[in-house]
Every structure is written in C-alpha cells, then in structure tokens.
Amino acid sequence: MASIDIRNVRKNFGIVSVLHGVDLAIENGEFVVLVGPSGCGKSTLLRMIAGLEEVTEGEIRIDGVRVNERAPKDRDIAMVFQSYALYPHMNVAENMSYGLRIRKAAREKITAAVSNAARKLELQPLLARRPKALSGGQRQRVAMGRAIVRQPKAFLFDEPLSNLDARLREQMRAEIKKLHRDLGATSIYVTHDQIEAMTLADRIVAMHEGVVQQVGSPLELYDRPANLFVAGFIGSPAMNFLSARYEFGGSTAGARLPDGTLIGLSSGYQLEQGAAVTLGIRPEHVEMSPASESSLRATVDLIEPTGFGIILHLGLHGLPFNVFTLDRAALTAGPTVTVAFPPQHLHLFDETGKRALESGLQKRKS
C-alpha cells in the first residue's frame, strides 16, 4: 500500500496537449475515482501512473519516491484493463501467478497466493481453464485475481466494468468495493460512468479537457458542484440549467428569469446587481406545485416511467427541462404543469461557469 502524489503533471502527444497540469495527492488506502467524458485525459493519467505513458512534465511519486523514469515493472502496481488483457495461452492459475513467477517467488508462496485469491474471488473451480472458456464476468474476476495475487502497492482500474452487461456491472461494482474494504489497498479507478464514481469512491476527481474540475467526496460533488461541468456531469438525469440575472435588495436575493419571474435564493452571493448567472436545479429537487408567484408553467413533452419514479421531460420557455418525481400522479399529468424551485436546492453559477461565492446575506437576515 502506498500514497501517490501527482504534481503538476502534463502530457503532450506531439503538439496535442491532453493534460494541462494535474495536481493530486492520493492517500494510503484511499479509493479515488477519476471520472469524466471520453477524451478528458483520465485514462492517460492512469497510464502515466502505471508507467505505460511517459510524463511530459511534472512529477509522479509513489510513497514519496519519484517514479517518472521507472519502468512499469519497478513501480509495484497492478492494473485491471477494460479488455481484461488475460494471457490467452495460459490457464487461470497461470494467468494469476505470472507476476509472481517472473519475479521468481518461491513455489509454495505462489500456490498459497493463487489459492487465496481464487478463494476470495470464487475462482477455485476455474483454475485450470483457459480465458476463452470463461464468461465476461469470470474473466473480469480473473483479471482482478491477477492484480491482488501480487499484493502490490496500489491498484489501477481502467474502466474495468465497461464490457459487462448492466446487471453484472452492478454485481462486480459491489465486489470491487468489498475487495477494497477487505484489502484496504490504495486504488485509482477510471470510469466515465458517474454512478460507478459515486458508489465506489472515497474521493472523486472530475476531469474535463485535461483539467481537474473538482476533487471531493461523492456527496460534495453532488451537493456543491464547483462549476457547470461538474454540475451537469454528476447526477442522472442531469441537472437543469436556466440563464437568469442576479438581483438583490435589502435582505433578499433572487434570480430573475428572462420572462420576469423572480426565483428566490436562500442566500446572497458575491455578485453585482444584474450579473448574468446560470441557475441550476436537479430534476429530483424540482417541486410540482400549485401555481404561485414564483412558480413556472411548463409544457409536458414526454413522460418516462422508470418503475421507481417518473421522469418528466418538460419544455420551459421552449427549453428542455427535466423533473424526477416519485409521485405516480405525474403519470397522468396534463399538457402543462407548474413547477417550483425550493431555494435550498438551487445552485448558482457565475458568468464563467464557476459556482458563485455566497455572501453573508443569510446571516444578516437572521
């Protein structure tokens, strides 16, 4: 187990720059998820930690030791690939023991480590099989077994569940989490799936276009997204955004929508009077309410029952707007509904897309 320090790491492929200075400190035993859309540089960062890509600039330290120039084999890390990358000409036991065998470990030690890992992952009956005789989930398990057999300093996961079907993915997700709880090993996990990120991570690193957007616990990212990108990326269905102008007067603050409706805010913000802002609200926080001064009328475009709840696709001044509700009455919603935004669930972003800083308005009020 180890801590991993990433200091101002940059990566260029030729003239294309894919990582623009990433700083990240991963503590011993932590489970960190790198999440972002494809092409955001998360896999590249992981491969740099593994030693599969060179570091253009900056420094990567494992347990305080600079590893930039070290070959992957000398970094003592393990990696689980999206394609599993099992050796097709070796059986399961040989696949799992390969790392120990080429490090010339004692035979008894290898046997013990393999059977131990096989027991943990319920692979004992499959040890003599070749990868092609395994199902996707079993291959995935073998790939994890190959990683844990060596007891490396850290585990790297590169979208390990992307090739599995939905049900299996949920199951393996839980197994990875259990495995991390049991082994307590430092883990870095790359995914584009925000649900995986939310459920697995101690800390999420949200990335976009080669820049870290926000680092924090899953709930921090959900409750207080640092910018429009994180707000839109974390959460499903995605957050709704409305453009508005910030207004304050005396002890109240609000956001004025283009149609003139004033949405009340629970706090003041460090913004100029009339500043252009983006108002964000998650579909699950929108209230379906009887008409009032601050409520909005929206047309119903589409109703999607998910079984658990209902997603309403609305049109608000011609813009798409989603609502998620558990109330089955919504299934029979008419051509229009009225929606209201509870102030405590509103997110305000300034012109540059950053989360607007709150000011002491609320305190003055109380």
Place this chain on the structure above:
Amino acid sequence: MNRYSIFGTALHRLAILCYVVFALFPLFWLLKVSVTPNDLLYSEGVRMWPSQMSFEHFRFVLAHSAFPIFFRNSMIVAGATAVIVTLLASLSGYALSRFTFRGKYWLVALMLLTQMFPLVMLVAPIFKMLSPLGLTNSLTGLVVVYTAFNIPFATFLMQSFFDGIPKELEEAAKIDGATQFMAFRQIILPLTLPGIAATLGFVFTAAWSELLFALMLISGNSAATFPVGLLTFVSKFSVDFGQMMAAGVLALIPACLFFLFIQRYLVQGLTAGAVKG
C-alpha cells in the same frame, strides 16, 4: 433446403471441384510419368495410368544422378533462409507494429520499394557484388540473396500478425513485472506461432523453388539446388522425362512434410482473432 439452393450448392461444389482438378492435375501427371517405364512412355498413347508401373526412375535418380546433392543443397538453402528470415522478420515486424521511431515511414517505404520491380533486373548487379566476395557458386551466397529478398514481405506479414494481438496484453505483462523483451518472448511470441508458421512456410517454399538466382549464381553440380538440378535431365538431344518427374516427386516430399508439420498452426491462424481478452 429448397431445390434452388440444392442446385446452387451443387453448382458451387462443382466449380470448386473443377478448380481443384485443374490445380492438381499437373501433380498427378508428374506422378504418373514418374512411374511409367521408359518403353511405355511413348508407346501407350495418352493414358491416365500406365499398364505397368515401375520405380526404375526413382532408383536411378537416387543412386546414379547428382540429385541427392541437389536435394541436400536445397534443404540447406531453403531451411536456413526460412529460419533466418523468420527470426529477423518477427523482430522487425514487432518493432514496426509496436514502436514509433524516427524514419519509420521511410523504412517502410524503402521496404515496399524493393518489392516493386522484377528481380531479373537485379541479377547482373547482384552477381557483380557477390563475385568479389566469393559468394557466387556458394550456398551461403544464395542464402544471403534469398534472405534479403524475402525479408520485406515477411516483415509485413509478421507485422500484421503482431497488429492482431491486443497491446494491452504486453502492457499487462509489463505491469506484472516483465521487461519489454520478456513480454515479447513469453506473451506475444506464443500467440504469434501461427504467424511464424505461415512465414516459415512461405519463405521455405519460395526459397525451395527459386530458379532464377540459383541458375545465375551457381555453376556446376556441387552447389546446385534442385530446381537447377532438374535442368540436368534436359540434355542436348533428349529430355529424360521419367527421371525428371521422379526427381520432381521427390522434391515435393519435404514441402509436403513441412506443411503437414505447420498446418496445425496455420489453422490456428485462421481463428487468431478469437483470442482477444
């Protein structure tokens, strides 16, 4: 199955049969003439099989002609060429498949260039180059020339096999603790066996049946390979068809054995795409 598709299948099989017969008939004729006694060769007219079989041609070729020497020479030249070319081509094919390096583009272009013109053009310059080196009239010279001419194609062939192996496999091996070369030897090479077998087979048969350079670079029987040797059965006044065909049949044997030996891997090669992950 409806009538149309039965008819279609029959037609399809018939067409294949025609091609196979067309391709194999010369071989059959080779065999037929080789076992026909000399006195029946011209007297019986065109027959599919002689009324009397004899192995006198084989006996003569093996015991009284220089054929065993030709055969040995061919084995040495084709075997050595196949091994050397495959070894070099697998290394260079791997490099082309996996690494980016300066001048790669020009290297590939240069290798393609060597495949673009007829070899006849090169006979004279090659002779001029080899003769001061003492490599004319020598098996080594032939091996050098064949190796040089086969490497570009064999490299491309091997490269395509390496391209078919997912890069993650050797990345996984490197993370598991292997060096680049260990990953190549322990993970990639075993998976490329079908490709290696195909390359060996291709180069072996090419070198085995090469006539042009063998004819130009070799004079005299001691270093002659078997295609050149076959010409010794053509004398000024007659062609000894029986003996020539017998020698031909014998020359087929190693090629057949060779393909029998590597066929297992060739068949695997057809399913190589199935190894992923």
